Amino acid sequence: GDQVKQSPSALSLQEGTNSALRCNFSIATTTVQWFLQNPRGSLMNLFYLVPGTKENGRLKSTFNSKESYSTLHIRDAQLEDSGTYFCAAEGTGNYKYVFGAGTRLKVIA
Amino acid sequence: AQTIHQWPVAEIKAVGSPLSLGCTIKGKSSPNLYWYWQATGGTLQQLFYSITVGQVESVVQLNLSASRPKDDQFILSTEKLLLSHSGFYLCAWSLTGVFYEQYFGPGTRLTVL
Numbered sequence: 634g635d636q637v638k639q640s641p642s643a644l645s646l647q648e649g650t651n652s653a654l655r656c657n658f659s660i661a662t663t664t665v666q667w668f669l670q671n672p673r674g675s676l677m678n679l680f681y682l683v684p685g686t687k688e689n690g691r692l693k694s695t696f697n698s699k700e701s702y703s704t705l706h707i708r709d710a711q712l713e714d715s716g717t718y719f720c721a722a723e724g725t726g727n728y729k730y731v732f733g734a735g736t737r738l739k740v741i742a
Numbered sequence: 743a744q745t746i747h748q749w750p751v752a753e754i755k756a757v758g759s760p761l762s763l764g765c766t767i768k769g770k771s772s773p774n775l776y777w778y779w780q781a782t783g784g785t786l787q788q789l790f791y792s793i794t795v796g797q798v799e800s801v802v803q804l805n806l807s808a809s810r811p812k813d814d815q816f817i818l819s820t821e822k823l824l825l826s827h828s829g830f831y832l833c834a835w836s837l838t839g840v841f842y843e844q845y846f847g848p849g850t851r852l853t854v855l
Contacts, residue, residue: 664841674780674830674849681843719786726840728774728793729801732786 636660637722639733646710646740654736656720658701664723665696665703669716670735676719679705710740744769746847748833754853761823763850765816765833773835775816776844777808780830792816793838828854 638657646652656665667679680687682696682703691714693706703720717735724731745768755761767773777789788801790808798808805824809817816833832849836842 666844668846674832674851676832676846678843678845683841721786721844723841728776728791728799728840730776730788730844732788734785 635734636731637720637733639720639736641736642734643737644739646707646714646738648710648712648740648742650710651706651708652710652738653707654705654718654720654738656703656722656733658703658722660722660731661725662696662698662701662722663725665694666721666723666730667694667703667705668719668721669714670719671716679718707738712740712742714738715740744835744845746833746835746845748831748847748850750850751848752851752853754855755823757825757854758822761818761820761827761852763818763831763852765818765847767814767816767835770814770835770837772813772838774838774842775810776834776836777816777818778832778834778846779804780832780849782829784829786832789818823854825854828852 665682668676680694684698686695691708696703717737719735721730721732747766749764775792778786780786792798792810806820833847834844836844
């Protein structure tokens, strides 16, 4: 099965609304990264998490290692938030990273 | 500031031909380096990592090889391309050691015909 299961796979949001993306891990995960990939393929770093919560503007992310999941909350969605969001799990210090399948987000006016 | 450069930006190659993709990191000494592959519409799959010059570890080979000839350079290559090699190749770096954030380059788009 998927080692990093990301949901939903796709999402359409009205501008100004809120949503949450989630990653569930079936592998031992020490840190989590969240990225946003634009249509040209560039990956933007959003968060790098050890267990806990971080916030940056309209984005907030939590990594719960005991329950093996991470969430990314988007508040007041804007058109520029559109793209594909990926989470990546880093395991037990072996330099190996496993990415989720991604959430394709489209924000509509 | 650190910069990461990948070359070429895009490549169209014939099945069976050789391939060499490059990645250079400037402004950071002895980084960890990584190669990833992404099929169109797919997720990122880690291929290789390197924690020091001359040392490369394979995660998933996909009939590709990698080398780190200099501290700031990472090369991905194959002698014989397959159709399945088409996709987007991304190089990334992180600080020396474990549990550091990864930063990605702009990528190389490869089409194999």
